[in-house]
Amino acid sequence: MSTTRKVLYFVVTIGVLLLLNQVFEHGVGDFQIRGYEARIVSLIGIAITLAVSLNLINGLAGQFSLGHAGFMAVGGYSATYVTVYHGQQIAGLIGSSLGEVAGAALVMPISLAVGAIAAAVAGLAVGVPSLRLKGDYLAIVTLGFGEIIRVIILNIPAVGGATGFTNTTPIANFFWIFAMAILTIVIVANIRSSTFGRALSAIREDEIAAEAMGINTTRYKVLAFVISAALAGVAGGLSGQLFANPLNPQNLNFVKSIEVIVMIVLGGIGSITGAVFGAATITILPEALRDVDRQFPGLRMVIYSLLLILLMIFRPQGLLGRKEFSVNWFRRRKAPLAPASTGGGADV
Amino acid sequence: MSDASAATAVLKVDAMTKRFGGLTAVRELSMDVPPGALYGLIGPNGAGKTTIFNLLTGVYTPTEGSIHFKGTDVAGRKPYEITKLGVARTFQNIRLFGDMTVLENVMTAHHIRSRQVLLDAVVGTPRHRHEERETRDRAMELLKIFDLDGVANEGATSLPYGNQRRLEIARALATEPSLLLLDEPAAGMNPQESIDLMKLIGWLRDEFKLTILLVEHNMKVVMGICERIQVIDYGKCIALGTPDEIQKNPAVIEAYLGGA
Numbered sequence: 196m197s198t199t200r201k202v203l204y205f206v207v208t209i210g211v212l213l214l215l216n217q218v219f220e221h222g223v224g225d226f227q228i229r230g231y232e233a234r235i236v237s238l239i240g241i242a243i244t245l246a247v248s249l250n251l252i253n254g255l256a257g258q259f260s261l262g263h264a265g266f267m268a269v270g271g272y273s274a275t276y277v278t279v280y281h282g283q284q285i286a287g288l289i290g291s292s293l294g295e296v297a298g299a300a301l302v303m304p305i306s307l308a309v310g311a312i313a314a315a316v317a318g319l320a321v322g323v324p325s326l327r328l329k330g331d332y333l334a335i336v337t338l339g340f341g342e343i344i345r346v347i348i349l350n351i352p353a354v355g356g357a358t359g360f361t362n363t364t365p366i367a368n369f370f371w372i373f374a375m376a377i378l379t380i381v382i383v384a385n386i387r388s389s390t391f392g393r394a395l396s397a398i399r400e401d402e403i404a405a406e407a408m409g410i411n412t413t414r415y416k417v418l419a420f421v422i423s424a425a426l427a428g429v430a431g432g433l434s435g436q437l438f439a440n441p442l443n444p445q446n447l448n449f450v451k452s453i454e455v456i457v458m459i460v461l462g463g464i465g466s467i468t469g470a471v472f473g474a475a476t477i478t479i480l481p482e483a484l485r486d487v488d489r490q491f492p493g494l495r496m497v498i499y500s501l502l503l504i505l506l507m508i509f510r511p512q513g514l515l516g517r518k519e520f521s522v523n524w525f526r527r528r529k530a531p532l533a534p535a536s537t538g539g540g541a542d543v
Numbered sequence: 544m545s546d547a548s549a550a551t552a553v554l555k556v557d558a559m560t561k562r563f564g565g566l567t568a569v570r571e572l573s574m575d576v577p578p579g580a581l582y583g584l585i586g587p588n589g590a591g592k593t594t595i596f597n598l599l600t601g602v603y604t605p606t607e608g609s610i611h612f613k614g615t616d617v618a619g620r621k622p623y624e625i626t627k628l629g630v631a632r633t634f635q636n637i638r639l640f641g642d643m644t645v646l647e648n649v650m651t652a653h654h655i656r657s658r659q660v661l662l663d664a665v666v667g668t669p670r671h672r673h674e675e676r677e678t679r680d681r682a683m684e685l686l687k688i689f690d691l692d693g694v695a696n697e698g699a700t701s702l703p704y705g706n707q708r709r710l711e712i713a714r715a716l717a718t719e720p721s722l723l724l725l726d727e728p729a730a731g732m733n734p735q736e737s738i739d740l741m742k743l744i745g746w747l748r749d750e751f752k753l754t755i756l757l758v759e760h761n762m763k764v765v766m767g768i769c770e771r772i773q774v775i776d777y778g779k780c781i782a783l784g785t786p787d788e789i790q791k792n793p794a795v796i797e798a799y800l801g802g803a
Contacts, residue, residue: 201667382665389664389671390678393651397640404638407600409626409655409718418661517642 208377216370230438233369235482237437240372241430242474244379246458247467248426251383253456254465255392256419257399258326259334263427264451265341269317270428271442272348274310275360275435278302282364299366307375307432314428315421317344322420326413338449345444359443360435367436375433379426384467386422395419461506463513468520473513552611553578553722553754554599559608559618561591561598561778568594569778571608576722576756581748583769584758585789587798591778592758593635596726599756600632601625612722627655631720633711635727635758639699645710646695649682652717685713689743705736709743716747722754723747729761737761741768766790774798 219228219236228236249263277285278293285305286298293299317340325336354360386392397405398412406412435442458477462469480499488495506514554576561569568591576582584592597603599610601622610618617625631652640648657678663671686692689709694702699710708728715723728744729737741764748755759765765772766786774782774789776798782789789795 198669385665385667386661389675390650390654390657390659391661391664393643393647394654396643396647397651400640400642401638403602403622404634404640405651406622407602407626407632407634407638408652408714409623410651411621411623 209374212370212374212377215373216368219369234438234440235478237367237369237372238440239475239478240369240376241434241437242455242458242478243376243471244372244430244433245427245455246462246470246474247376247379247383248423248430249455250459250465250467250470251386251395251426252419252423254459254470255383255387255399256395256416258416258420259330260337260420260423261334261449261452261456262321262337262341263423263455264447264449265321265337265344266314266317266424266427267431267434267451268341268344268348268442268444268447269431270310270314270425271431271435271447272354272360273313273428274306274432275363275442276354277306277309278366278436279360279363282306282366293364293366299364299368303366303371303436306436307371307429310428310432311425312428314431315425317428318421318424319417322417322424326416326420338452341447341449341452345448348444348447355441355443357444359441359445361441363436363441365436365438365440367433372433372437375429379429380467380471382422382426387467391415391418457503460513461503463515463517465517466513466515466519468518469513469515472515551578552576553580553613554756555611556599557609557611559595559598559605559610561594561603562606567778569598569605572775572778572780574773576754578754579748579752580754581745581768581770582754582756583765583772583786584756584775585760585762585765585772586775590775592775593726594778595775596632596724596758599625599724600630623655626718626720629719629721630724631715631718631722632724633708633715633726633728635730637704637707637711639707639710639714641698641700643699644696645686645691645699645702646679646682648699648710649685649714649717650678652714653678653681653719656719682717685716688747689713704731705733708732709740712747716751720753722756725755725757725759727759728757729759729764732761734763737764740764744768 219233222228245263245267249260252258252260282293282302285302286292289297289301291298291301293302321337321340325333328336348354349357394405394410394415397408397410398415402412434440454477458473459470461476462471462473481495484495484498487498552575554574556572556574558571558573559569560567560571572595584595586592594603598605601617601620601624604619609616612625612628612630615628617628640651643651657674659671659674683692683695686695689712691706691710691713699707702710708731712725712728725744729740732740744755745768747753757765757769769786772784772786772789773780774795781794781798782792784792
């Protein structure tokens with residue numbers, strides 16, 4: 196893709212997001228999006244960021260991390276802290292306030308950047324010692340990390356402790372949520388299709404062979420872990436600044452980490468499209484089943500779990516497997532790229 | 544090939560010993576591999592040949608002794624550092640990246656020679672595009688040499704066994720080595736495939752200016768292409784010489800067939 200085309204895509208994406216944001220907040224004519232639906236759409240966007248970022252470390256690099264909620268918490272609390280305690284000051288720099296569009300538009304990226312950096316540092320601190328571990332052991336260490344973070348937050352009164360970080364100004368809107376979701380998808384997709392993505396896949400497939408092919412496995416595992424954590428931090432920052440959705444340590448326990456894992460497993464581990472699809476499904480499904488719950492209380496979670504069990508029985512590779520959505524699906528199928536063997540090769 | 548002096552040896556191993564607890568897998572082994580050599584390493588099962596490979600490529604660290612590759616001490620270095628210096632290997636039990644295509648397997652191995660940094664990939668800079676194209680082209684060239692270009696987009700483990708072995712060699716070559724270690728390249732191949740492989744190995748040595756160190760059980764292959772052969776038994780060198788000398792050596796015959 197040429198640079199001009201890239202700039203064009205960028206501008207168009209921003210434009211479309213701003214337009215949708217307008218529709219989302221104010222509606223078009225009689226068409227209004229209700230608060231309930233708006234909230235679900237926002238949560239889907241955040242879930243996409245979470246799932247796609249987790250897919251980098253769990254799906255691509257094959258390192259089973261159970262600490263995504265922990266990174267989300269670190270990033271979320273840091274970002275929200277910036278907005279709550281310094282938001283007005285930052286907005287004041289351009290003569291605005293948090294309540295105004297300009298002020299919020301300045302504070303949001305700054306708070307998200309702080310959240311991403313904080314989560315990345317946490318990722319580095321956890322990753323360096325624990326990525327020497329494999330499989331179940333890594334899962335246990337990351338699980339433990341998530342719980343440690345949760346307990347620490349519970350004991351910090353400045354961020355609300357057990358009651359949650361409630362005194363925030365909700366500045367995370369449709370635009371930011373989906374801009375970050377798209378950014379995450381682009382970053383992960385670009386890494387995947389590069390030499391770094393191949394290095395990570397190689398680590399997943401065979402660490403000894405990867406090392407023998409010159410790949411510094413520890414370095415790349417840590418790198419993937421840190422990027423994944425940073426993006427989870429962004430998702431946390433968005434989540435904490437969403438309307439009537441305060442960060443609460445109770446919602447950021449290991450159950451949240453497992454929920455994100457369910458998203459990528461459901462969609463097909465390793466597939467970015469699958470992660471997006473899984474994120475949307477897992478966010479919508481419990482809501483869609485709410486009516487059922489009204490008639491038969493408690494049945495909702497039974498159906499939810501049954502659906503997941505059935506999926507794992509009949510489609511263990513996830514809904515999409517490793518496939519990716521591509522515009523080529525809509526074009527006519529071309530003949531495979533590779534030409535027939537010419538029988539050349541070594542003249543031996 | 545005449546004996547090259549120790550100073551110009553590509554690989555020089557000096558009194559290397561490896562102990563695993565009470566077991567001495569390699570005992571005071573010395574090797575001198577001159578540039579451009581086709582050097583064979585043979586010995587009965589369990590003699591320690593693969594352990595020697597693992598020591599040379601940094602999977603294990605020698606308990607004692609030294610390994611010099613082109614004058615650099617590599618004993619105890621990490622495998623990826625040694626690969627970067629120009630040592631590549633294949634594995635006795637094939638270790639391809641199973642869930643990746645044939646082409647991706649080879650492209651992956653070119654990673655250390657790629658000049659792009661992570662940010663290039665994330666942003667998609669011209670350098671990234673250029674490097675990716677170059678990596679792909681090189682990988683395709685290598686696949687052509689091994690007659691695998693027709694199956695470039697197939698899954699690596701879907702290939703027949705013999706082709707998987709050839710793909711491992713192609714992948715090793717993508718790291719742009721000067722010393723290639725082949726661990727039983729002819730294992731599992733039929734006689735015709737073995738003969739083709741022998742020719743290919745000789746051709747690769749000349750074409751890529753390689754030094755090749757070979758572990759092999761197939762005596763026809765070893766005797767047919769190696770210029771120098773070192774025989775290992777119980778981790779010790781018991782003989783060193785040309786194929787003819789080795790075949791007549793009583794110690795070698797005893798190691799393989801047992802004492803009379």
